[in-house]
Amino acid sequence: MPSGxxxxxxxxxxxxxxxxxxxxxxxxxxxAIIDVRETEELASGLLxxxxxxxxxxxxxxxxxxxxxxxxxIVLYCASGTxxxxxxxxxxxxxxxDVRSMTGGITLWKDRGYKVEVPRTFTPExxxxxxxxxxxxxxxxxxxxxxxxxxxxxLGAGGLGAPTALYLAAAGVGTIGLVDDDxxxxxxxxxxxxxxxDRIGMPKxxxxxxxxKELNPDVEVVKHHTRLDASNIMEIIQGYDVIVDGVxxxxxxxxxxDATVRLQIPVVSASxxxxxxxxxxxxxxxGPCYRCLYPVPPPAELAPSCGANGVLGVLPGTMGMxxxxxxxxxxxxxxxxxxxxxxLYEALGATFTELKVRRDPECPVCSRRPEDISDEEMxxxxxxxAFCAAAG
Amino acid sequence: MATVRIPPVLRSSTNGERELEAGGDSVGAVLRSxxxxxxxxxxxxxxxxxxxxxYVNVYLNDEDVRVLDGLDTPVGENDVLxxxxxxxxxx
Numbered sequence: 001m002p003s004g005x006x007x008x009x010x011x012x013x014x015x016x017x018x019x020x021x022x023x024x025x026x027x028x029x030x031x032a033i034i035d036v037r038e039t040e041e042l043a044s045g046l047l048x049x050x051x052x053x054x055x056x057x058x059x060x061x062x063x064x065x066x067x068x069x070x071x072x073i074v075l076y077c078a079s080g081t082x083x084x085x086x087x088x089x090x091x092x093x094x095x096x097d098v099r100s101m102t103g104g105i106t107l108w109k110d111r112g113y114k115v116e117v118p119r120t121f122t123p124e125x126x127x128x129x130x131x132x133x134x135x136x137x138x139x140x141x142x143x144x145x146x147x148x149x150x151x152x153x154l155g156a157g158g159l160g161a162p163t164a165l166y167l168a169a170a171g172v173g174t175i176g177l178v179d180d181d182x183x184x185x186x187x188x189x190x191x192x193x194x195x196x197d198r199i200g201m202p203k204x205x206x207x208x209x210x211x212k213e214l215n216p217d218v219e220v221v222k223h224h225t226r227l228d229a230s231n232i233m234e235i236i237q238g239y240d241v242i243v244d245g246v247x248x249x250x251x252x253x254x255x256x257d258a259t260v261r262l263q264i265p266v267v268s269a270s271x272x273x274x275x276x277x278x279x280x281x282x283x284x285x286g287p288c289y290r291c292l293y294p295v296p297p298p299a300e301l302a303p304s305c306g307a308n309g310v311l312g313v314l315p316g317t318m319g320m321x322x323x324x325x326x327x328x329x330x331x332x333x334x335x336x337x338x339x340x341x342x343l344y345e346a347l348g349a350t351f352t353e354l355k356v357r358r359d360p361e362c363p364v365c366s367r368r369p370e371d372i373s374d375e376e377m378x379x380x381x382x383x384x385a386f387c388a389a390a391g
Numbered sequence: 392m393a394t395v396r397i398p399p400v401l402r403s404s405t406n407g408e409r410e411l412e413a414g415g416d417s418v419g420a421v422l423r424s425x426x427x428x429x430x431x432x433x434x435x436x437x438x439x440x441x442x443x444x445x446y447v448n449v450y451l452n453d454e455d456v457r458v459l460d461g462l463d464t465p466v467g468e469n470d471v472l473x474x475x476x477x478x479x480x481x482x
């Protein structure tokens with residue numbers, strides 16, 4: 001039987017090795033660079049663009065990170081030994097072009113090449129987000145993106161309640177809330193972020209308490225106000241994604257026009273009775289709200305103007321679908337619901353997907369953002385009057 | 392007969408029906424069949440000139456009829472028409 005060091009020598013003689021100088025050039029050529037060290041060793045930095053797959057999880061996770069076995073792979077560790085063993089394993093798994101970097105990241109650094117120092121997670125964060133780390137589609141990088149992300153929720157009511165809770169739980173670093181209302185007993189049939197003993201409290205304050213209790217990592221930015229033409233640009237600027245759960249058409253059109261101008265994607269949902277609609281409006285990448293609904297319906301067909309019944313669970317279902325789309329947009333995974341409208345009908349338990357096209361004559365998104373003026377934003381004829389008439 | 396999905400805001404005009412069967416070989420003919428069955432839907436779907444109201448979206452299966460041939464779009468036996476006005480509820 002060979003000794004451990006003999007075994008390593010044998011393996012090293014069988015696998016292909018590559019010098020750091022060569023890796024620094026390969027990095028730009030579609031090569032997957034994999035760091036096989038343990039998580040605790042990453043604090044001092046990784047090679048730029050490297051993905052982390054600890055050697056102990058190599059067999060179970062590599063396919064999630066490099067699904068195509070013909071993709072060229074460079075593996076590295078601290079000194080070049082574990083990566084050689086890992087390269088041997090990947091060859092046995094059928095990967096066709098695998099190399100191990102000699103000298104590991106120690107030699108890489110000694111030669112003066114750059115490293116990227118990752119955000120360090122506290123032991124508590126490692127535990128809290130462990131189920132995200134286990135998903136190749138999210139992982140450490142995705143969780144970093146979530147922690148760095150800024151998401152604005154319009155409304156801390158039916159749709160905002162579940163969205164705020166799940167985005168806080170997911171570790172979205174900054175969550176803004178816009179709502180001018182206070183908690184009412186009749187809200188509690190569906191707005192699960194609020195509680196009976198907080199009736200009368202501003203919804204933004206009540207929501208903040210629940211979100212902080214769930215995840216103290218999250219910074220909550222409260223806007224105890226109603227979104228209107230005078231404050232919208234100031235409030236929404238700087239957010240990465242906006243979640244639209246507002247309860248009236250004027251604000252939805254206003255929001256659309258402002259977000260097209262600022263090129264911020266909107267995850268939009270609406271609910272009524274047992275029915276929900278969901279779509280993602282990504283300015284200039286897909287259609288906008290006005291492409292889908294060029295004009296609002298008259299008041300008698302727009303019951304959002306007044307009080308209406310809604311199944312308590314429904315905003316939960318739709319709000320969580322919104323939260324899912326937000327996370328996909330931030331992490332950059334999956335196929336976001338851009339150019340598609342999802343209808344959910346709870347009584348029949350049906351989901352229907354419809355195509356939404358960009359309107360080449362859209363009054364807003366067919367033009368350049370800098371050409372849309374303050375005066376045009378949110379404009380459509382006499383809608384406030386319609387709503388007032390409907391009571 | 393095509394299947395027509397009725398949105399919540401129109402159900403008070405269709406005796407609460409969420410789905411109707413309606414005959415006709417074009418989108419316009421099917422919708423007219425809906426308005427014959429339920430006359431209260433007429434003014435909600437069509438303007439005075441007989442055109443579809445701009446605030447009502449109609450989809451043949453998953454495609455907006457505006458990008459097909461509008462009311463002249465042919466409809467087959469097993470097609471589904473979705474009538475969809477905008478909704479704004481969120482609270």
